[in-house]
Amino acid sequence: MIERIWSGRSPLYLFLLPLSWLYGFVTFAIRCSYRAGLRRSWHAPRPVVVVGNLTAGGNGKTPVVIWLVEHLQQRGLKVGVVSRGYGGKADHYPLVLTSTTQTSEAGDEPMLIFQRTGASVAVAPKRVEAVQALLKQNDVDIIITDDGLQHYALGRDFEIVVIDGQRRFGNGWWLPAGPMRERASRLKTVDAVIVNGGEARTKELGMTLAPSLAVNLATGQRKLVEELASVVAMAGIGHPPRFFATLSALGMKTERNVTFADHQAYSLEQLSVLTQGDQVLLMTEKDAVKCRNFAQSNWWYLPVDAVFDRVSGEQLLAKIMGLIK
Template sequence: MSLAQNIQNAWNRKAKWLIVLRPLSWLYQTGFALNKKLYQSGVKQCYTAPVPVMIIGNITVGGSGKTPLLIQLVKYLQEKNIRVGVISRGYGGKGPFPASVTLESVPETVGDEPCLIVQSTGVPMVVGSNRQASIELLLQQYDLDLIISDDGLQHWALDRQIEWIVLDQNRGLGNQKLLPEGYLREPVDRLSQSTVIEHAAHPSSDLHMHLQVAQPYLLNPTFDQADIFDPQLDYYAVVGIGFPQRFYTTLESIGLKHFQCHEFPDHYDYEIDDIQFEDNNSIITTEKDAVKLLPLLKKHPDFRREIWVVPVEAVLSTACYTLLDQQLAELGILPSV
């Protein structure tokens, strides 16, 4: 198990030994606060895009449900004929950057989450660590009313007009310590400065969301397969996301009782040996992992083990949409007929 995975597990357990990392957390906090102040004071230049920017991010490391939320918001805006584009860092992709994401793009080049976003919505999207360059490339290609930044909450070089922070109440804030003693990217009081969307089955806020599970589907169907999902069978749960426990809970919610967990780091670049097992039991995985596994299967057409994918969709409260409409109207962005 890698060092990153060991620390991730320690965060989730709130392990007491993490206190030895406190001096590094103080160093992180000092550097983070100084960098933020340099941008706020104008010593470092902040880029303001010619169209409004909305950031969807979190203050924690690891999964929070941010990508399903972004996908749902893009679909909502598209239905209202609001011209929306998306930028992302393209984590896990090798570039070159900035790079446009299309239906033909592969995770190796642009990252797994961008592939999933474009496959789900068809939205114009550009990825790269330089957000200004990404926005400029996006606007060279499209006339847009709004740009959504997938993550980038702590990227102070980019000005923004709307900030939504996703807070996963199932995972919580851990030991509420900053990196690396805890998994917070920013202090807890950051939540009071932006719109917080509570990701919870039993929310305490009007602004909330949950993930709705749809029927699993086969990633690699063949003519000799029944193509019928059976929750009574044994499965290998193969997952490379920020918070794997959420996926296991999802599996239990659809009736799976027998599955063996195989965890990989977030944005993991799979090899065919990672999904080879001694028996013929099927694999079950997330949509995010599926976009990584599909190109792998194309390289290995002799692979015959069934791989089932569990799709999820973010369901937002009415208050989320009402607030978004208000925030956009204040920026002069209105639905078109």
């Protein structure tokens, strides 16, 4: 239902417009308070790159963060990452991730970034505190924030917005009548706009998500996803249909597709009933980081990687490298 409302296919958004106007006023007032100097942003002693979005729901932001971290690491930089840590509940904040940190503490996206890249990662509701904790414990050259475009308390040196190329901005209204956190005019003030799928427009960088080999959660075995048979697919991400569409594009006909809420916590009892007999459970990598402690032998996940054309990718990296002094 919410997808129909936000896409403009349902007129029910009209009943939510008063709340949207209130949301828009509050967010506009907050931003203006910083621009007018009524509130002050804290600026880190290292360059800060924000990777965020203008809409709610999955846009491919975390794969972009991973791509940036890996490519900056390849250029010899020590990269730190900070996040709000949605879905995690720690005993204290800020929390700097270690090998013993649980996904239930840090949240799924920070844990995914930590496991994929080995970068220093810190989470906290207040991203300023996360950055300060990260700098206290680690010597980093640059900091990337996973989300936080609207978190103006943290100063930033470079802003990247990731857009879903298929859905873009839906009906264009603020939450909850539409998907917008800020109006599309905000794009005029950011440093780079990345479009995930669809067709990139003028001054936008095109990106796609490329699936890799499927990985068995219990054994680490890897194989082509096409080699998996009798598959039940599940996704608890911002936009589950994208995962199911990826499987379909690979020629896979799943037994059924199961959707969960974004950042949802899982249990063995909850997931074990999704398959029967020799069926395989295939999930996203973001889901997988929450299931490793009780993974079953028939559970697999499909990693995806952000892919840019060589020129666009090099240009973006060059601009970010230029922040290092």
